[in-house]
Amino acid sequence: MTDFAERYDAVMVPVIFRPWAQELLRRVPPQDGQAILDVACGTGAVTRTIAETGVRPASLTGADMSAGMLAVASRKAAQAGIDARWVEADAAALPFPDHSFDVAYCQQALQFFPDRVAALTELRRVLKPGASVAFCVSTALHENPLLTAQADALQMHVGDAAAQAVRNICHLSDAGEVRDAFTVAGFHDISIDKVSLKLSHPDGRAYAEGALGGMHTGDKLARLSEDGRQRCFESFLSGLGPLFDGKAIRFPHVSHVITAHA
Numbered sequence: 001m002t003d004f005a006e007r008y009d010a011v012m013v014p015v016i017f018r019p020w021a022q023e024l025l026r027r028v029p030p031q032d033g034q035a036i037l038d039v040a041c042g043t044g045a046v047t048r049t050i051a052e053t054g055v056r057p058a059s060l061t062g063a064d065m066s067a068g069m070l071a072v073a074s075r076k077a078a079q080a081g082i083d084a085r086w087v088e089a090d091a092a093a094l095p096f097p098d099h100s101f102d103v104a105y106c107q108q109a110l111q112f113f114p115d116r117v118a119a120l121t122e123l124r125r126v127l128k129p130g131a132s133v134a135f136c137v138s139t140a141l142h143e144n145p146l147l148t149a150q151a152d153a154l155q156m157h158v159g160d161a162a163a164q165a166v167r168n169i170c171h172l173s174d175a176g177e178v179r180d181a182f183t184v185a186g187f188h189d190i191s192i193d194k195v196s197l198k199l200s201h202p203d204g205r206a207y208a209e210g211a212l213g214g215m216h217t218g219d220k221l222a223r224l225s226e227d228g229r230q231r232c233f234e235s236f237l238s239g240l241g242p243l244f245d246g247k248a249i250r251f252p253h254v255s256h257v258i259t260a261h262a
């Protein structure tokens with residue numbers, strides 16, 4: 001489990017999650033003195049990006065259901081001298097008193113919550129009235145060529161379940177469904193923008209090695225031989241077409257960015 005979290009933080013965070021964190025912070029800038037919550041914080045990409053801004057929050061809290069992701073979050077934050085607390089919790093059952101936070105961020109995780117309204121209602125409970133939130137959620141698979149190539153390669157070399165796990169990253173693509181969930185949970189001033197970031201990695205093969213197995217719930221490539229793994233990586237890279245130039249990969253990643261007030 002920690003293996004995946006380490007690879008996630010080393011390979012995927014710099015390429016994908018840090019740029020999205022910067023986008024969220026651009027839209028809802030953190031402020032001095034705020035109590036800040038990073039929901040489904042993973043290895044702490046958003047929290048570390050907040051710390052890099054130089055802002056001096058009253059507190060920084062990351063919550064995630066994965067102990068493995070939190071272990072990496074805690075270690076990396078400590079190494080960077082960031083004073084944050086890391087809490088193992090389901091987004092639908094946050095162990096914080098009512099009205100604890102001034103602002104919350106939730107990056108690329110809403111699509112995985114089994115009951116989104118329950119999680120958003122729980123988030124609103126722990127936010128102060130009027131607090132700001134910023135979320136991002138990948139849009140449809142056909143708008144995200146990296147994930148399409150990943151799902152296709154896994155379908156061919158591993159099977160349905162592995163490919164479906166990647167497709168699920170994109171299964172909350174309907175902005176109306178997202179808006180409804182925030183509305184039912186009681187948020188207001190809901191704004192949803194479709195944003196395309198141009199992302200890149202200088203070494204597509206290194207990205208494939210680090211990212212394709214994925215999942216803290218089990219490496220999708222675990223049952224392949226080394227040859228099989230390499231064939232899967234080659235399928236992924238050729239599936240990218242002109243987005244792979246033989247060395248680097250450059251790809252758009254499209255997400256809905258949601259901002260709202262509690």
Ligand SMILES: C[S@@+](CC[C@H](N)C(=O)[O-])C[C@H]1O[C@@H](n2cnc3c(N)ncnc32)[C@H](O)[C@@H]1O
Pocket residue numbers: 013017039040041042043044045046063064065066069089090091092106107108109112113114
């Ligand atoms: C794609 S990662 C994003 C992590 C982090 N926000 C980032 O930007 O790197 C999705 C995260 O959601 C977490 N997660 C999924 N379902 C959850 C739930 N019901 N409650 C809390 N965390 C959850 C996973 O453990 C994982 O760390």
